[in-house]
Amino acid sequence: MSEAGEPEGKSDAGSSVKAGPLQVFRAVLWSFIGIRKGSGYADDVAKIRPVQAIVAGLIVAALFVASLVVLVKFLTAK
Numbered sequence: 001m002s003e004a005g006e007p008e009g010k011s012d013a014g015s016s017v018k019a020g021p022l023q024v025f026r027a028v029l030w031s032f033i034g035i036r037k038g039s040g041y042a043d044d045v046a047k048i049r050p051v052q053a054i055v056a057g058l059i060v061a062a063l064f065v066a067s068l069v070v071l072v073k074f075l076t077a078k
Contacts, residue, residue, distance in 0.1 A: 017047060018047055018049070019044070019047035019048040019049075019052060021056075023044070023047065023048070024048055024052045024053065024056045025056050025059075025060065027040075027044040027048060027053070027056075028053060028056040028057050028060050029060060031057075032060060032064075
């Protein structure tokens with residue numbers, strides 16, 4: 001439920017379609033490198049909820065850090 005007491009998805013009359021996990025991760029990955037078309041950004045803002053973006057961002061950041069740790073361990077191993 002939203003803060004106004006309305007069920008989620010009912011407060012925005014025009015955005016009945018919600019973003020799927022693939023669209024959320026794609027938007028987060030584009031954000032990580034800083035390249036995005038204006039129309040794609042507008043579409044993402046209309047469909048992606050903040051919670052989805054935060055969770056996907058944390059997952060992508062954790063995977064990025066883990067891959068850097070593995071890379072450093074591989075390169076520094078004797």
